[in-house]
Amino acid sequence: MVDIKKTRSSCGLSQSLDIFGDKWSLLIMRDLVYFGKETYGDLLKMDEGIATNVLADKLVVLEKEGLITKEIFVGSKSKFKYKLTQKGIDIYPIIMEIIFWGATYCEVYPEQKAIVKMSKENRDAFVQDIMKNKLKELKEKN
Amino acid sequence: MVDIKKTRSSCGLSQSLDIFGDKWSLLIMRDLVYFGKETYGDLLKMDEGIATNVLADKLVVLEKEGLITKEIFVGSKSKFKYKLTQKGIDIYPIIMEIIFWGATYCEVYPEQKAIVKMSKENRDAFVQDIMKNKLKELKEKN
DNA sequence: CTATTTACTTGCAAATTACAAGTAAATGCT
DNA sequence: AGCATTTACTTGTAATTTGCAAGTAAATAG
Numbered sequence: 001m002v003d004i005k006k007t008r009s010s011c012g013l014s015q016s017l018d019i020f021g022d023k024w025s026l027l028i029m030r031d032l033v034y035f036g037k038e039t040y041g042d043l044l045k046m047d048e049g050i051a052t053n054v055l056a057d058k059l060v061v062l063e064k065e066g067l068i069t070k071e072i073f074v075g076s077k078s079k080f081k082y083k084l085t086q087k088g089i090d091i092y093p094i095i096m097e098i099i100f101w102g103a104t105y106c107e108v109y110p111e112q113k114a115i116v117k118m119s120k121e122n123r124d125a126f127v128q129d130i131m132k133n134k135l136k137e138l139k140e141k142n
Numbered sequence: 143m144v145d146i147k148k149t150r151s152s153c154g155l156s157q158s159l160d161i162f163g164d165k166w167s168l169l170i171m172r173d174l175v176y177f178g179k180e181t182y183g184d185l186l187k188m189d190e191g192i193a194t195n196v197l198a199d200k201l202v203v204l205e206k207e208g209l210i211t212k213e214i215f216v217g218s219k220s221k222f223k224y225k226l227t228q229k230g231i232d233i234y235p236i237i238m239e240i241i242f243w244g245a246t247y248c249e250v251y252p253e254q255k256a257i258v259k260m261s262k263e264n265r266d267a268f269v270q271d272i273m274k275n276k277l278k279e280l281k282e283k284n
Numbered sequence: 285c286t287a288t289t290t291a292c293t294t295g296c297a298a299a300t301t302a303c304a305a306g307t308a309a310a311t312g313c314t
Numbered sequence: 315a316g317c318a319t320t321t322a323c324t325t326g327t328a329a330t331t332t333g334c335a336a337g338t339a340a341a342t343a344g
Contacts, residue, residue: 008190010251012244012258013172013237021165023301030155040322048150051302056323078310078321087247094239095155101236102154105229109152116154165332182291193333198292220290220341289342300331311320 019065020091024050024058026098029084029091032068033134038081039073067091089134093127161207162233166192166200168240171226171233174210175276180223181215209233231276235269 008014020026031037031046044055059082062068067088073079096119102108103116119126150156162168173179173188186197201224204210209230215221238261244250245258261268 007249010249010254011172011189012241012248012250012254014169014190015248015250016240016244017165017168021163021168023159023163026159026163027156030153041320044322047153048156051304052323053303053325054301057300076310076321080322090243090246094236094243097236097239098158099154101232102158104232106154106157107149107152108154108157112152112154183289186291193335194292195294195334196332199331218290218341222291285344287342287344290340291338292340293338294336296334298331298333300329302329303327305325305327307322307324309321309323311318313318314316 019061019067022058024054025062026091026095028055028058028062029067029088030095032082032084033089033092033095033130038083039079040082043082062088084134084138086135086138089131089138092131092134096123096127161203161209164200166196167204168233168237170197170200170204171209171230172237174224174226175231175234175237175272180225181221182224185224204230226276226280228277228280231273231280234273234276238265238269 007018020029027046027048027050028043031043037043037046040055040059043059044050044052059068059070063070063082065087066085068082068084071081071083073081099112100116100120103113149160162171169188169190169192170185173185179185179188182197182201185201186192186194201210201212205212205224207229208227210224210226213223213225215223241254242258242262245255
């Protein structure tokens with residue numbers, strides 16, 4: 001059985017939304033990029049309370065789409081480590097842009113508002129800094 | 143009956159995704175911002191083929207969330223005009239960032255790839271230019 | 285005055301998400 | 315060695331969302 005990927009159109013927006021256009025994927029990516037989470041258990045503890053089966057499903061999709069990789073923890077056979085690929089790291093500017101919007105129009109916690117204010121003043125430097133760090137981690141391939 | 147909005151967390155990302163984190167909302171916004179569509183019928187014709195009930199539902203949500211307004215067409219009683227608010231226009235940088243990502247990682251049509259390449263070279267100017275135009279339209283309140 | 289356009293609503297099937305519980309291998313503790 | 319716990323899930327079922335086809339009702343067009 002060939003698994004044909006049905007794209008709704010050849011617009012980059014719709015194709016992207018076919019991958020991460022849901023209520024959970026970007027939150028998972030946020031926790032991986034921003035909060036440095038690495039395991040299923042860590043992700044499960046996210047503030048928003050994701051269901052176990054939804055997390056498991058999304059991780060499979062994100063891996064299949066090449067945004068993350070799954071590898072065995074060194075020294076432990078029962079633990080897996082989810083890591084971002086370059087493709088996954090590149091999602092970060094999108095997340096940041098949404099957080100910027102949210103800081104203006106939603107009632108977010110003051111801490112986030114402050115971070116946003118600070119980072120907006122030098123948007124590119126901020127975004128690129130975090131991405132560079134993630135990329136370095138990725139290349140260190142530990 | 144008070145309609146309590148249940149937010150999953152006080153993070154701007156999750157709250158934003160509660161509003162437009164689905165497969166359709168941003169495509170509707172794209173057509174309004176980018177392709178200058180204004181009516182239900184125009185939106186229904188989008189390339190991705192949205193179902194009539196889904197479009198109707200999403201328009202209600204987007205209006206309730208203050209991203210768009212609905213007004214009667216001047217000179218026609220059976221037509222409605224959907225227009226972006228400032229809050230809606232501010233979604234544009236998010237859409238653009240996703241299109242940028244899509245241009246790198248999805249198989250988008252060449253035309254879009256070219257536009258992205260051009261606009262990436264001067265990202266801020268490009269995004270702000272479109273937003274300024276939309277804002278001008280909004281303020282002309284015709 | 286009939287046909288078409290415009291903006292939907294309705295009904296029902298299919299897919300996705302939510303919630304609770306269970307499982308199975310690995311590890312930690314005594 | 316043996317039992318409890320951790321880790322990473324799977325399974326089942328209910329609720330919600332989406333997809334598709336059809337219908338409707340007011341307004342306009344010929």
